Amino acid sequence: MRLTAILLVIASLFALACFALSRASNDLAEMLPAGDVQLAREARFFATQAATRVLVLEATAEPADLIAAGDFLTAALPRLAAVGARLPDAGTPAAVAKAAAVAYERLPELLSAEDLAAAGKHLEPAALAERLAALKARAAQPDDLLTVTAARQDILALAGGVLGRIESGPGGSRRAGAVFIHPDGRHVMLNLEVAFDPGELDRSEPLYQRCSELRAEAAAQRIDLAMIGPYRHYVENIRTVRSDLWVTLPIELALVAGLLLSLLGSVRSVLAIHVPAILAVTGSLAGAGAWIAASGGVLPLPLLGFIAGILGIAVDYATHYTVGLRRGHPPIRPLVVTFLTTASAFAVLLASSSPALRCLSIMVVTGLGCALVSTLVILPALLNERARPDRWRWLSVPLAATIEGHPRICLGLAAAMSVALLPGLAWLHFEGDLKRFDGSTRQAWKDLDAFMVRWGPPDSSSFIVAHAADRDAALAAVAQARRTLNLPPSQVERLLPDAQERAVRRAAWNAFWRDHADVADRLAAACASAGLRPAAFSQAIARYQPIADRDAGAVDWSGTPIEPALAMLVFRTGAAERGHPSGNAVWTVASPLTGVDRKTAAGLAQRLADQAPDSPAWIANRGDLGGRLIDVVRRELSAHGLFMVAAMLVLVLLLERSLIRGAAVLLPPLLAIGWSFGLLGWLGVPLSPFALLGIAFVLGIGIDSAVFLAHERGSAALSPILNASFTTIAGFGSMALAVHPVVAGMGLTLSLGMTAALFTSLLIAPALARRSAE
Structure with a gap:
């Protein structure tokens, strides 16, 4: 009966996960805060153009x-x-x-x-x-x-x-x-x-x-x-990713498998600890599926990258449990504390106005919840463990003696590292050029740049845009905006005059x-x-004679050579833009601003807002869209970051009943993020939105390590912590060898973050936990 219930639950999770994947979307507008109508409509406009x-x-x-x-x-x-x-x-x-x-x-x-x-x-x-x-x-x-x-x-x-x-x-x-x-x-x-x-x-x-x-x-x-x-x-992007996987994945799998096998000494145990990981991924997607069904939203494709973090934390849970089971003391309480701490932090994001962050919150909580439950309920049935000696005693015993025997030196070293690395945060900046996330060959961009220079200026990056249920209304709004800004008419206004302009021209x-x-x-x-x-x-x-003043309707260029040029600038979408009260289809009219750079486009937008505040038209500029998207996510995370830390602090203090022990659990992962990002700041490496994956992963593994080092003394907990850290560093370090800038950037950020998390946990958690005990 118990097995039947477990299988039914797994089947339900799998069905919800499949539903979530069927609703995956790369539409940036679906991921933005509900209140940011302007950015949402701009993101959707450029997404529609990109689909040409x-x-x-x-x-x-x-x-x-x-x-x-x-x-x-x-x-x-x-x-x-x-x-x-x-x-x-x-x-x-x-x-x-x-x-x-x-x-x-x-x-x-x-x-x-x-x-x-x-x-x-x-x-x-x-x-x-x-x-x-x-x-x-x-x-x-x-x-x-x-x-x-x-x-x-x-x-x-x-x-x-x-x-x-x-x-x-x-x-x-x-x-x-x-x-x-x-x-x-x-x-x-x-x-x-x-x-x-x-x-x-x-x-x-x-x-x-x-x-x-x-x-x-x-x-x-x-x-x-x-x-x-x-x-x-x-095609070149996907080929670059495939090539990177063929190069890095064998290295990563060999290193991870070798490290896990060296700790557990059994192929069966290595395979068994991946069952909670698989269920964690399924549970994460199932949580997203339930949220989508309840809210009518979508699964933002970039969030699938967070699954790697959930997978790693789940393996960490299972490794700690397996090693503890061999000692006859499964670490149930530390595992529960670890889950509750991480879950409480991400639960705060449920209050975000960004659908993407709310979906991420659900994915992390449900994914780690499934990891914990499957580790405690299913994993024991898969293992055939008996008391075995620690295979990593050669490293964990002397290391435990060193860090526990010299707490002042460890804390002093952590303070010195913080003084050296944290100021680098002031030099940290986000990458706003979306081209730098592209994995195409250099020749592809060289050919494109030369083509744009040769066949005309890249004048499709800035537009005056208007939406309306009626095409004439959208055309009129754009034409009026150009007159307000003292700009000459573009091909749109010349070839598709609105009804009022047609009457003026007939006269x-x-x-x-x-x-x-x-x-x-x-x-x-x-x-x-x-x-x-x-x-x-x-x-x-x-x-060449006067004509009757009778409107024949809009000029129809369909089926002519002019139609393709106008199709990218005047088109009808199947659903209203976010911010429009109607759910009916709307017309979009985009009037090109030739030779307008990012700074000039911003100036025109301000002039239009000042001179015609009620104008339905607006300025869209592709050049600064990436930076603005990053700013939105950064503002959302900044707004909730303190609440996330506060939620973890309150929970840890309630569970530990000690301020020092609470600091032993929370300070290492927070400092690890500061150290790794500070180092990136000193190195001048810009952060991409995918660096957020690093924050989630470092936070999860860092809390994991700190909890176990704070709760257990000696080498008992140190071996699985070292193994988890080394496997993660090895796995993500191999990604840094990739050619694709996104894959390489994630590999660099995560390997630095995990290295920092290991050092902060070793230097701070045992020292503060010992002081709390005294």
């Missing part, structure tokens, strides 16, 4: 080989289509013709009063005659019939700004079939649409492999081919052509001078 399914192939060749490079890219289209990347429909000849038809049909609403005023200069007799003479010369060239045909409909080229976007590309390039040719004569670009998100690695990797094959083939033809876009970065169009009602006579005179027939331009003359 665009891939670019850039070919570099000598001028003599440039046509061959373009032909190579065009010939590769069928092979790329087989792995999900194809030429957008908007790039076909039919799409180009449709864009021209839209431009001519909606011309009065695509031109501002300033555009018309500039066009008025071309109606002067001399300017018009010169234009017609040039047109006659071009008409004699058979390969330029498109220009002549366009001139018949629009001799003043009023639609030239719009149609120019069809035939031209980024960086002043020109379209040549499926590709764009850069003005420098050495680069060709192929812009592709991909049928899946970059995160679908089972499909992104074959696409990456196909591009690699094409690169090798192109090199044989003296063409350098570069893959640009998120698909390359996603300007009608006023202009009433003032130039003699356009037919002027054109006839110029045609006579150039030797052309005025009837050839009847379509243009009919177009």
Whole structure:
């Protein structure tokens, strides 16, 4: 009956864990405090943009080989289509013709009063005659019939700004079939649409492999081919992580297994102590699943990294219990004290306004709770232990004699280390550049940077953004914000005027052509001078007339080459942004701020807030998003940090009934965090958000070690403490050899933290515990 109950509980935990994993999300907005609407909407905006399914192939060749490079890219289209990347429909000849038809049909609403005023200069007799003479010369060239045909409909080229976007590309390039040719004569670009998100690695990797094959083939033809876009970065990130695991994991497993086996001396015991660890991980995820079911939230993917800490603490619990069982005195009370101390600290985070921190609180408490229960209930049934000598007596006995025999020297050494390392905290800073968390190859970033410089400035990092249930309302808010800031209109305002702006432009169009009602006579005179027939331009003359003041609705660029460019800037999301009262879909309009850096964007945001405090528009800047995200987490942890320490202090004092013994338990892990982060500060190593994993892990193992050293004298508790510390240092130290900056950073932080936790526990806990006993 007892076994059946245990199996039912485990099955329930496993089901909840699976539910939690099914609700895992990397949406930063879901992890931020509920009150920070501005940061949440900015994080979601950039997350939506990052999901754009665009891939670019850039070919570099000598001028003599440039046509061959373009032909190579065009010939590769069928092979790329087989792995999900194809030429957008908007790039076909039919799409180009449709864009021209839209431009001519909606011309009065695509031109501002300033555009018309500039066009008025071309109606002067001399300017018009010169234009017609040039047109006659071009008409004699058979390969330029498109220009002549366009001139018949629009001799003043009023639609030239719009149609120019069809035939031209980024960086002043020109379209040549499926590709764009850069003005420098050495680069060709192929812009592709991909049928899946970059995160679908089972499909992104074959696409990456196909591009690699094409690169090798192109090199044989003296063409350098570069893959640009998120698909390359996603695949190279995961490949870097895999490579790091293949290098570091065997080292880590060999060291950990060897250390545990050297202490326990039995393969069965080594396997048995991992059962509570597995159940701890399952219980941690199950707790998250229960919280998600109750709150309707999600499981933030970064929190899965904390599972490593829970796993290590669970192994620590089981190791202490196994060694104690061999001595005939299982350390039940120290284990309970350790659990309650750590759990009380993380329980404080339940009061946080951040969903991520509340979820973390539940995960730690339930995970360590399962670790404790399974250690006390299940582990004894798996072990076949009898009294055995301590296999690490050669180290623990002399070390215990040293630290217990010289408490003053130990405390003095701890004080000296604190004086040397803690001031480094003043120099500690967080890494705010999200690029530094990327594991792509250096060549990937080099190619991307060169591409951005060559094809245009990286002007997609800052935007004026507005959300609204109606697209016209969002467009109007953005346009008004630009006027408030005295900024010229962007392509969004030019190509997608809102309803009010459309009315203004129609009025300007009608006023202009009433003032130039003699356009037919002027054109006839110029045609006579150039030797052309005025009837050839009847379509243009009919177009250059006042129109009925009737709104035909928003300009529709769907199915044209302009649509992909606008799709990243004007889009509809399926659910309202956090902070919007409605749960319906909303429109997002983002107007690019070209060449605006982080500092300038902050100044524009302040100006907009001062001059138009009620404006629904806001400034989004990708450059400082990482720093602001870190600041939010830091503020949340700072706000609750003192309460976490207070909760641990109260609990330890209630359990120990001694201030000195309470200090023996709490001071080592807190100083360990201070020492390790102080050293990082002195070394100038910036902290990443993943350093928070180190805090949790060091806190848990540090409390563990301090409790056992405070409660037990001699070498009895020292051997498992040394073993747990060495296995952790060895495991995470091997991660410091990784290439991926996040993996290497975690390895460095955790190995330093665990080394500091071992030293603080050895130097402080026995000395203070002895003083309390005296």
